[in-house]
Amino acid sequence: MALSPENPLSAEPEIETSHAEEFVEQLRCVADTLPSRINIDAQSVEQGLAKLVLTLIEFIRRLLEKQAVRRMEGGDLSPEQIEELGLALMRLEAKLQELKSQFGLEDEDLNLDLGPIGRLI
Amino acid sequence: MKLYAYCLAEDLDTLDHSQPGIAGAPVRLLKIDNLAVLISDTTIDAVPVTKENALAHAAVVRSILDQTTPLPFRFGTLVTERQLGSYVSARKPALKKKLAHVRGCVEMSVKIIWDAPDGIRTTNAELSGTGTDFLTAKRREILGDEQRAKQATEISDWLRERVSGLTRDEQAILRPSERLLLSAAHLVERANIERYRTQLVEARQNRPELHFLISGPWPPYSFANIELEFSSQFGVS
Numbered sequence: 001m002a003l004s005p006e007n008p009l010s011a012e013p014e015i016e017t018s019h020a021e022e023f024v025e026q027l028r029c030v031a032d033t034l035p036s037r038i039n040i041d042a043q044s045v046e047q048g049l050a051k052l053v054l055t056l057i058e059f060i061r062r063l064l065e066k067q068a069v070r071r072m073e074g075g076d077l078s079p080e081q082i083e084e085l086g087l088a089l090m091r092l093e094a095k096l097q098e099l100k101s102q103f104g105l106e107d108e109d110l111n112l113d114l115g116p117i118g119r120l121i
Numbered sequence: 122m123k124l125y126a127y128c129l130a131e132d133l134d135t136l137d138h139s140q141p142g143i144a145g146a147p148v149r150l151l152k153i154d155n156l157a158v159l160i161s162d163t164t165i166d167a168v169p170v171t172k173e174n175a176l177a178h179a180a181v182v183r184s185i186l187d188q189t190t191p192l193p194f195r196f197g198t199l200v201t202e203r204q205l206g207s208y209v210s211a212r213k214p215a216l217k218k219k220l221a222h223v224r225g226c227v228e229m230s231v232k233i234i235w236d237a238p239d240g241i242r243t244t245n246a247e248l249s250g251t252g253t254d255f256l257t258a259k260r261r262e263i264l265g266d267e268q269r270a271k272q273a274t275e276i277s278d279w280l281r282e283r284v285s286g287l288t289r290d291e292q293a294i295l296r297p298s299e300r301l302l303l304s305a306a307h308l309v310e311r312a313n314i315e316r317y318r319t320q321l322v323e324a325r326q327n328r329p330e331l332h333f334l335i336s337g338p339w340p341p342y343s344f345a346n347i348e349l350e351f352s353s354q355f356g357v358s
Contacts, residue, residue, distance in 0.1 A: 013183075017334040022234055026301040069260045079253070086252025089259070119296065 050103040055110045058096060059120055065089055124151075124160040124205060125168065126198045127181040128191035128340070131220050133157040140184040143168060143177050151202070153209040156216065159185070160205075168197045182340045190223045192216070192345045219345070226289055226308045227338030229317060231280065233303040234332040238269050266298075273297035276331065280305060283324040287313045292343040302331075306343035314338060 017023055068085050071077050077085065100110070112120040125143050133150065134157070142148040146161035159181055168174055175196060182193045200208070209216065277295050280303065290308040309317050318335070325333050 013337055013339055015334065015336040017332070019234065019332040019334070022332060023232065023301075023334045026234060030301065065259050066263060068256060069263055072256055072260065082256055083252040086254070086256040088252070090252060090255040 047103055047105075050099075051105055051109055052112075054096065054099060054103070054105065055112055055120065058110045061089070061092055061096060062121065064092075122201075123163050123165075123199050124202055125163045126194045126200055126205060127159040127161075127178060128185070128193045129209070129216065129220075130157045130159070130185060130189045130191040131155070131217075131224075132189050133185060136185070137188075138184050140181050141177065142181050143174050145177075148181050151205070153206050154213055156209055156213070156220075158205060158209070159191075163199070166199070168199065170197070179340075186227065186338070186340055190220075190226055191340055192219055192223065193340050193342050194345075222290070223308060223341045223344055225312075226310050226341060227314070228341045228343055229307045229309050229314070229337035230335070230339065231303070231305045231307065231321065232301060232334040233276065233280070233305075234300050234334075235273075235276070235302045236330065237297065237300060237302070238265070238272070270297045273302055276328075277303055277305075279328075280324065283320055284317055287317045287320060290344055308341060308344050309338070311338070 068089060071085075072082055100106070110121065114120060125146070127142065127148065134152075136148065136150050136159075140148060142161040143163070144165075146163060148159055148161050151158045151160050178196050182191055185191055273295055274297075277293060281291065281293075284307060288307040288309055291305060293303060293305040295303055307317070314337075321333070321335055325331075
């Protein structure tokens with residue numbers, strides 16, 4: 001039964017879109033990020049722990065980068081300090097990429113879904 | 122014997138349908154302190170997460186949507202009758218408040234896909250250049266991200282404005298870095314559903330660059346009992 005002002009309590013759901021395939025693809029991507037079941041074995045525990053730790057490091061790294069850029073824009077760093085800070089952050093990023101590769105993780109793996117708040121990164 | 126709990130509702134004295142529940146189990150109505158809880162008796166310790174079970178749970182919750190607006194329990198909620206009674210009695214004021222919030226309403230869902238502006242990412246060459254080049258590249262990257270977040274927020278605000286006056290509440294998840302930009306749930310009074318749909322049809326025509334998926338009416342899953350779930354899980358009331 002369709003909803004209408006005359007029959008406001010009827011509630012057959014409808015789905016309306018002109019881009020069904022596109023939405024199916026996107027929603028499938030979201031579903032694919034959720035584990036179908038939790039495997040507790042040594043390898044998955046190690047990788048899960050690495051993912052969590054590297055996500056937090058990545059989050060802090062990005063905060064540091066933003067802070068460095070703000071300070072550079074603010075003009076309170078000398079050219080030598082900018083170079084030194086840039087080099088330190090560059091090496092940190094390179095090291096993180098190396099660790100990601102060791103644990104078989106991609107860029108998009110380093111994130112946490114915080115539900116209604118959104119994602120950490 | 123355990124109970125599988127589907128949802129909680131007010132103003133419901135009888136079930137005028139025979140919608141089967143999880144694994145085909147019969148659904149019955151349990152009255153606790155003038156509130157109705159839809160349950161199935163079960164002997165299982167955990168409910169397998171399958172498409173059939175998820176659809177069965179949703180079908181039971183939706184089966185009373187014509188009569189009242191229920192507060193759905195999280196999928197897989199297994200309790201004893203004593204636990205359920207204690208839960209409802211201890212949290213009755215909060216449950217009543219939540220039921221009053223969703224009374225007469227349903228959930229409508231809007232999802233938006235956009236062609237996100239390409240983010241500028243630091244290249245490998247910049248990762249091996251000088252520190253100054255690296256920070257300059259990062260500055261470009263951050264400015265690009267900020268611009269994209271600003272555009273995303275504008276779209277979210279625009280949608281909220283289009284349906285303002287027709288919604289009682291909103292839950293929105295905005296992801297500027299992804300193609301599925303916005304997932305919004307609106308709590309809409311039943312009498313306003315047609316006007317809400319009309320508003321969205323007009324809105325879609327104004328923004329052909331955005332792709333919309335509009336669905337509903339659904340039970341108010343996004344407005345149900347998050348804090349109650351947390352209270353239950355962590356034993357804090």
